[in-house]
Amino acid sequence: MFNDRSPIYLQIADGIKNDILSGALKEDDQVMSTNQYAAFYQINPATAAKGFAQLVDEGVLYKKRGIGMFVSPDAREKLRSERRQRFFTEVVEPMLTEARRIGIDVDEIVQHLGAQR
Amino acid sequence: MIELRGVTVRYGSTVAVDNVDLELPTGKIYGLLGRNGSGKTSLLSALASYRRPTSGTILVDGVEAFENPQVMHRTAFVRDTLDVNDSDRVSRVLRFAGWLRSGWDEAYAEKLLDLFQLPSRKTVSSLSRGQKSALGVVLGLAARAPLTILDESYLGMDAVARTNFYRELLADYLAYPRTILLSTHLIDEAADLFERVIILDRGRVLMHEEAEALRGRGVTVTGPSAAVDAFVGDRLVLGEQRLGGVRAVTLDTRLSPSEQSGGEAAGLTFGPLSIQDLFVHLTSSSQEASR
Amino acid sequence: MSAGQALFRFYRPFIIGFSGVVVALEVAALVIAAVNGKLNYSTWLLFTGTGVRWWLLVVGTVLVALQLKVFVSNGVTRREFVRGAARFMLALAVGWAAVLALGHGLESYVMGLLDQRGSNYPVATASQMLSDFGHALPGLIAYPLSGAVIAVGFYRFRTWIGVGVMVLGAVPVVVGDYLLRINGNGHVTHQGPYVLALLGSLAISGVAAVAFLRLMSDVPIRRTAG
Numbered sequence: 001m002f003n004d005r006s007p008i009y010l011q012i013a014d015g016i017k018n019d020i021l022s023g024a025l026k027e028d029d030q031v032m033s034t035n036q037y038a039a040f041y042q043i044n045p046a047t048a049a050k051g052f053a054q055l056v057d058e059g060v061l062y063k064k065r066g067i068g069m070f071v072s073p074d075a076r077e078k079l080r081s082e083r084r085q086r087f088f089t090e091v092v093e094p095m096l097t098e099a100r101r102i103g104i105d106v107d108e109i110v111q112h113l114g115a116q117r
Numbered sequence: 118m119i120e121l122r123g124v125t126v127r128y129g130s131t132v133a134v135d136n137v138d139l140e141l142p143t144g145k146i147y148g149l150l151g152r153n154g155s156g157k158t159s160l161l162s163a164l165a166s167y168r169r170p171t172s173g174t175i176l177v178d179g180v181e182a183f184e185n186p187q188v189m190h191r192t193a194f195v196r197d198t199l200d201v202n203d204s205d206r207v208s209r210v211l212r213f214a215g216w217l218r219s220g221w222d223e224a225y226a227e228k229l230l231d232l233f234q235l236p237s238r239k240t241v242s243s244l245s246r247g248q249k250s251a252l253g254v255v256l257g258l259a260a261r262a263p264l265t266i267l268d269e270s271y272l273g274m275d276a277v278a279r280t281n282f283y284r285e286l287l288a289d290y291l292a293y294p295r296t297i298l299l300s301t302h303l304i305d306e307a308a309d310l311f312e313r314v315i316i317l318d319r320g321r322v323l324m325h326e327e328a329e330a331l332r333g334r335g336v337t338v339t340g341p342s343a344a345v346d347a348f349v350g351d352r353l354v355l356g357e358q359r360l361g362g363v364r365a366v367t368l369d370t371r372l373s374p375s376e377q378s379g380g381e382a383a384g385l386t387f388g389p390l391s392i393q394d395l396f397v398h399l400t401s402s403s404q405e406a407s408r
Numbered sequence: 409m410s411a412g413q414a415l416f417r418f419y420r421p422f423i424i425g426f427s428g429v430v431v432a433l434e435v436a437a438l439v440i441a442a443v444n445g446k447l448n449y450s451t452w453l454l455f456t457g458t459g460v461r462w463w464l465l466v467v468g469t470v471l472v473a474l475q476l477k478v479f480v481s482n483g484v485t486r487r488e489f490v491r492g493a494a495r496f497m498l499a500l501a502v503g504w505a506a507v508l509a510l511g512h513g514l515e516s517y518v519m520g521l522l523d524q525r526g527s528n529y530p531v532a533t534a535s536q537m538l539s540d541f542g543h544a545l546p547g548l549i550a551y552p553l554s555g556a557v558i559a560v561g562f563y564r565f566r567t568w569i570g571v572g573v574m575v576l577g578a579v580p581v582v583v584g585d586y587l588l589r590i591n592g593n594g595h596v597t598h599q600g601p602y603v604l605a606l607l608g609s610l611a612i613s614g615v616a617a618v619a620f621l622r623l624m625s626d627v628p629i630r631r632t633a634g
Contacts, residue, residue: 006332006333006389007333008309008329008332009329035291038287038291039287039291042283042284043310044146044309044311044312044328045291046312090374093378094378097378097381097382162629166480167481167628167629168628168629169626169628184485184486184487184625184626186487189480189485190483190484191483193481193483194481195481196631198631199632200477200481200629200632201481202474202478213418213478213482214482216409216413216414216417217409217411217414217479217482217484218482260482260483
């Protein structure tokens with residue numbers, strides 16, 4: 001389920017963010033409880049709690065005392081703008097580095113992308 | 118809180134546990150990792166009052182643990198060699214636990230017997246190694262002891278039984294939160310269950326960390342020797358391999374995204390290090406690491 | 409439940425079984441004796457006087473060798489276990505001493521009714537039964553104690569130290585035997601004044617009990633091979 005590349009709590013947070021971006025989780029939807037999450041993914045509940053705490057810190061989730069955690073109304077918008085900024089540094093630039101390494105020039109890429117439309 | 122202060126366990130001239138200091142907040146699942154002979158069982162035996170430490174003290178919730186009824190009533194320690202009599206039937210072993218343990222959950226014990234397909238009419242001596250381990254798990258979990266210590270409780274279990282074991286351990290911990298210490302060699306299988314990890318090496322605590330801090334902590338770097346050398350600089354190298362002009366090193370470090378992209382631009386590839394890999398590198402003898 | 413209660417419950421079937429065997433032996437012996445003429449000794453004293461002591465010695469050994477680990481692994485302290493075991497063994501000793509005396513009374517009564525008492529048969533008067541009880545009890549205490557001390561010696565130490573402990577551990581048995589000797593004729597005999605012998609036996613058992621407590625107080629729970 002989870003890989004060894006990074007702490008599980010970050011992977012949990014990323015997973016939930018992806019669900020929000022894809023629309024699988026909508027605003028004010030309740031997310032699974034820490035214990036449900038731990039039992040489902042077979043991980044320590046403290047690890048799950050850490051992932052949720054990170055999302056609360058980032059304003060992606062909010063807590064209702066005694067009830068659970070919910071998706072913040074503006075979460076999707078916030079995540080989109082964040083990811084959009086990161087898209088060029090984290091996706092496009094490595095791609096260009098690789099393209100340069102193997103001798104693909106930018107025009108060729110643009111052409112390819114144009115065909116994808 | 119469980120506190121170990123200067124705990125040493127000696128057998129004649131052999132030092133099994135060497136001046137261990139540990140502070141373990143209660144209510145967590147701990148993974149105790151160590152190679153064979155690293156002192157895991159001796160340390161756990163002292164913690165469970167099976168053996169008085171040669172020196173040092175163990176405090177549980179502020180009181181000295183050894184032979185303390187308050188502490189011992191609330192502790193369950195299951196060793197790989199079960200502390201039961203071979204000629205007893207499984208049913209009698211469990212009945213006895215029910216008599217002596219105030220927190221014993223008989224219905225849960227029955228459920229676990231079914232889950233592990235343990236025949237209650239069989240004698241302990243006729244059980245397979247895996248079934249004996251399963252019996253240990255039943256004794257350990259159904260006791261619902263606030264301090265539950267399972268010492269390599271998976272020995273001889275097949276993959277299905279081990280999966281059931283991890284699943285039950287976690288489910289019961291979620292339903293009845295308590296302190297669980299799990300010693301294991303099968304680190305990759307169990308690592309996700311741990312909140313904290315303690316690594317013992319030759320009787321000493323090599324590391325006591327949150328499991329999350331260990332994940333993604335180490336990294337392998339592979340590439341042309343010169344590029345790897347330049348990247349490593351004065352970082353601590355845990356292990357390395359060479360093949361022709363290619364060098365692969367294991368580093369005890371967490372890389373920032375910029376370090377990683379910089380390295381990739383220089384022709385290096387990076388690989389993750391699991392807790393198990395990290396454990397292997399940390400506990401292989403220091404000579405090998407520096408070679 | 410407490411360690412003592414658990415021991416009673418655990419041993420209940422064994423006690424019943426053992427008692428059944430002793431009673432069956434007694435009935436068989438009486439029948440055989442009656443066929444061969446009148447009874448000149450108490451078979452009951454013979455069986456319960458010697459048989460029970462050895463059985464209790466075995467129980468004392470088993471308590472340490474097999475049951476200590478089960479109790480400790482179920483969260484019972486050594487001290488609680490020793491206390492429970494002491495209560496259990498003492499109750500067993502007093503109970504058996506009473507059974508020994510009362511059984512002798514019954515045997516004597518029945519043999520009297522059937523006119524099977526020989527001239528040497530120890531008739532169970534009230535004072536004889538009291539003497540039966542008084543002579544049996546110290547031995548019934550000493551035997552399991554010796555068994556337990558010997559067992560803890562081997563459990564705790566290397567073999568040759570265990571052998572040393574065994575020699576010392578046997579002292580209460582030897583003294584108990586001196587105090588209560590059931591001879592081949594089923595008579596209770598001892599040399600010297602009873603009170604001195606009683607005090608001597610109890611004193612030695614007391615010393616053994618203290619030694620046992622010390623040896624048990626921090627005995628490591630051994631790993632059984634597995």
